[in-house]
Amino acid sequence: MQAIRSRDTQPERLIRRLVHAQGLRYRVAAKPLPDLRRTADLVFRPVRVAVFIDGCYWHGCPEHYVSPKTNAGYWSEKVARNVARDRDTDERLSQAGWTVLRFWEHESPDMCADKIARTVEGIRRCGDTA
Secondary structure, three states: OOOOOOOOHHHHHHHHHHHHHHOOOOOOEEOOOOOOOOOOOEEOOOOOOOOOEEEEOOOOOOOOOOOOOOOOOHHHHHHHHHHHHHHHHHHHHHHHEEEEEEEOOOOOHHHHHHHHHHHHHHHHHHHHOO
């Protein structure tokens, strides 16, 4: 497990590069809430947007997750706990006024970056008129 990357994966780096090219600045692998022991892949603090790029295996992608043949009980429970923690994280951040965006690693980086940019810019525009 030590060799498995928890940050700076290829999908994350691609999406970060595209978001940065659109002029947006963000924090990488940061805690959106100080008292929550969970980190988002990209955090836009001023507009309260947290972005997660989930791996298909570790987060139980409905399209690509395949239960392992070795020690299936342990790994299936591990993935189920990850999914439950993801839902809990989404709920806690939403209750604190954050917008949560989740993408699967297999999704198009261009599409993900565009949705992130639209969301951040949309929130900024709404905040400017208030």
